[in-house]
Amino acid sequence: MSALLDVEELQVTFGRTAAVRGASFRVERGETHCLVGESGCGKSVTALAVMSLLARGGQRSAKKMSFAGTDLLSLSDREMARLRGNRMAMIFQEPMTSLNPAFTIGSQMAEVMTRHKGGSRAAALDRAAELMGRVGITAPGMRLGQFPHQLSGGLRQRVMIAMALMCDPELLIADEPTTALDVTVQAQILRLLAGLKRELGLSILLITHDLGIVARVADHVSVMYAGEVVERAPTAELFRAPQHPYTRGLLSCVPVPGRVQRDRPLGSIPGVVPAIGPGFAGCAFRSRCAHADETCARAIPRRRAGDAHDYLCRLEPDWAELQPA
Amino acid sequence: MTAAIEVENLRCEFRVHTGLMSAEKRVVAVDDVTFSVPAGSVLGIVGESGCGKSTLARLILGLLKPTAGTVLVDGKRLFDLDRKARARLIQPVFQDPFASLNPRRRIKDIVALPLAAQGTFSRGEIERRVGGILERVGLSAAMGERMPAQLSGGQRQRAAIARALVLEPRIVICDEPTSALDVSVQAQILNLLADLRRDLGLTYLFISHNLAVVEHVASEVAVMYLGRFVERNETDALFRKPRHPYTQALLESVLTPEPGKGVPDIGLGDAMPDPSNIPPGCRFNPRCRIAVERCRHEAPMPMARPPRGMVECHLA
Numbered sequence: 047m048s049a050l051l052d053v054e055e056l057q058v059t060f061g062r063t064a065a066v067r068g069a070s071f072r073v074e075r076g077e078t079h080c081l082v083g084e085s086g087c088g089k090s091v092t093a094l095a096v097m098s099l100l101a102r103g104g105q106r107s108a109k110k111m112s113f114a115g116t117d118l119l120s121l122s123d124r125e126m127a128r129l130r131g132n133r134m135a136m137i138f139q140e141p142m143t144s145l146n147p148a149f150t151i152g153s154q155m156a157e158v159m160t161r162h163k164g165g166s167r168a169a170a171l172d173r174a175a176e177l178m179g180r181v182g183i184t185a186p187g188m189r190l191g192q193f194p195h196q197l198s199g200g201l202r203q204r205v206m207i208a209m210a211l212m213c214d215p216e217l218l219i220a221d222e223p224t225t226a227l228d229v230t231v232q233a234q235i236l237r238l239l240a241g242l243k244r245e246l247g248l249s250i251l252l253i254t255h256d257l258g259i260v261a262r263v264a265d266h267v268s269v270m271y272a273g274e275v276v277e278r279a280p281t282a283e284l285f286r287a288p289q290h291p292y293t294r295g296l297l298s299c300v301p302v303p304g305r306v307q308r309d310r311p312l313g314s315i316p317g318v319v320p321a322i323g324p325g326f327a328g329c330a331f332r333s334r335c336a337h338a339d340e341t342c343a344r345a346i347p348r349r350r351a352g353d354a355h356d357y358l359c360r361l362e363p364d365w366a367e368l369q370p371a
Numbered sequence: 372m373t374a375a376i377e378v379e380n381l382r383c384e385f386r387v388h389t390g391l392m393s394a395e396k397r398v399v400a401v402d403d404v405t406f407s408v409p410a411g412s413v414l415g416i417v418g419e420s421g422c423g424k425s426t427l428a429r430l431i432l433g434l435l436k437p438t439a440g441t442v443l444v445d446g447k448r449l450f451d452l453d454r455k456a457r458a459r460l461i462q463p464v465f466q467d468p469f470a471s472l473n474p475r476r477r478i479k480d481i482v483a484l485p486l487a488a489q490g491t492f493s494r495g496e497i498e499r500r501v502g503g504i505l506e507r508v509g510l511s512a513a514m515g516e517r518m519p520a521q522l523s524g525g526q527r528q529r530a531a532i533a534r535a536l537v538l539e540p541r542i543v544i545c546d547e548p549t550s551a552l553d554v555s556v557q558a559q560i561l562n563l564l565a566d567l568r569r570d571l572g573l574t575y576l577f578i579s580h581n582l583a584v585v586e587h588v589a590s591e592v593a594v595m596y597l598g599r600f601v602e603r604n605e606t607d608a609l610f611r612k613p614r615h616p617y618t619q620a621l622l623e624s625v626l627t628p629e630p631g632k633g634v635p636d637i638g639l640g641d642a643m644p645d646p647s648n649i650p651p652g653c654r655f656n657p658r659c660r661i662a663v664e665r666c667r668h669e670a671p672m673p674m675a676r677p678p679r680g681m682v683e684c685h686l687a
Contacts, residue, residue: 301584314556315555318556
């Protein structure tokens with residue numbers, strides 16, 4: 047069966063800056079795919095490019111970008127607008143900035159429905175109330191009449207999720223949906239998303255910087271660095287046998303509760319992400335990599351480490367077993 | 372051993388108007404908090420947003436006047452000291468280094484400002500000290516010539532740390548110092564803070580919502596809920612055997628990078644804590660999964676727990 051979302055060789059540029067440089071990934075039906083990486087790695091821009099929501103000046107091109115058999119690259123703005131919010135929906139990090147403060151929750155939710163599917167406002171409000179119950183909001187009737195500022199951060203994010211579900215989308219793109227929330231609320235929201243995926247057969251493209259979230263919710267992972275997908279793998283395999291030096295470095299930076307050695311420094315990655323200008327070639331991680339040599343300035347091969355596991359590096363799979371760290 | 376920070380029965384109230392016509396509400400942000408931090412140690416404070424942890428930081432820095440109670444820093448009452456003396460004793464490092472650095476000044480001028488404000492240092496002395504501290508936090512002299520916008524997030528936080536340490540204070544209040552940073556950079560900054568503490572003998576009050584980070588840096592941890600410390604203990608003891616149901620829920624909600632475990636059901640429910648409407652009895656009871664009748668009308672008192680801690684719960 048073909049993937050729900052299939053992106054090959056996506057390039058996004060803003061003027062002379064390349065934000066995404068040949069990213070390829072597939073979101074299978076009914077799975078959660080995580081794009082993970084640090085700020086500026088291009089993960090959010092990738093999602094916006096898929097939704098055709100790039101800021102002015104952003105140029106996208108790709109070898110392939112298909113959604114449920116539809117070629118997204120050939121759609122007109124009008125056709126894309128019909129798809130967006132309808133068959134593919136998106137939720138963002140800060141729900142307060144994506145909700146209109148001047149309208150009630152109910153009217154904002156109903157608009158999604160009446161705009162895409164037509165029908166009466168009353169029917170749309172019924173659907174909104176039903177979905178609010180589904181995402182764990184108590185007393186939906188009262189909430190529909192409230193304004194965004196009257197809700198807590200966790201409730202607002204639940205409203206955003208309910209709103210995204212109004213038209214029964216096949217794909218939900220969630221860009222750092224829990225980053226602005228407390229850990230306790232984060233766990234509740236992620237449980238909710240996992241439940242929706244299971245019960246509604248929803249596919250989720252989840253964008254996050256948090257490897258803890260990736261480990262707990264993703265089926266497949268794409269690790270992004272400086273606009274490239276540097277490693278792709280099924281989740282368990284990525285954590286068991288990470289291959290790319292950047293992935294390994296990231297994993298060593300995360301303090302794990304209960305396994306803390308307080309007298310020893312945390313692993314860290316020295317240096318900063320380089321600026322990628324026109325004509326940049328080779329591995330973008332080489333300036334921070336302990337294993338870099340002169341070949342890293344040339345084209346880097348994509349190596350296979352398993353069935354669905356590949357990475358972009360000159361080193362052979364399981365190179366670290368050959369030499370002490 | 373002398374305590375670097377001693378806080379007794381500290382209380383801080385705010386009066387807020389929620390609407391044009393509505394009555395004034397009282398928000399108790401910090402409610403009868405007592406603790407001390409031994410010199411050279413790190414007290415970590417964790418809790419959700421709105422629990423009062425940043426208000427506590429501002430009270431200890433002397434930026435807010437408490438409604439009741441006392442704060443002693445290095446044995447002195449902060450309100451008896453003038454601003455210059457206070458600045459030599461205690462300094463903050465805040466979450467967002469972009470918001471806390473003047474965007475129109477060079478990094479070395481920003482770091483020099485606390486020295487210049489003292490009015491007792493010669494120009495040569497200021498230059499020497501600024502150069503020394505920039506090098507100590509890992510910023511080159513060339514970085515010192517730049518503007519904040521030309522630095523990365525991690526470099527800006529290094530500059531903020533340099534500014535905090537240039538007067539050689541004894542005590543540093545770190546309020547979410549790595550929350551705005553990427554993990555790889557967060558690790559660099561945490562390692563730097565740990566080195567500085569060891570080499571300079573500093574005392575930290577370390578506020579964070581990230582329990583894993585707190586476990587890494589703190590020698591003792593306090594868990595704050597709606598303005599009170601509901602549990603406090605040595606870090607190992609608290610993480611190995613959390614006693615308060617809220618501490619347990621907080622620890623369970625940390626998503627460790629362990630695939631296959633799924634997202635835990637922490638069972639806290641939807642009742643969000645509201646500091647303007649603190650429930651009677653135990654303030655945690657509406658969210659507590661083991662609450663009994665007694666919890667709904669009788670507030671628990673702090674009870675000592677080994678090795679050197681306390682907990683506020685009838686059932687712990």
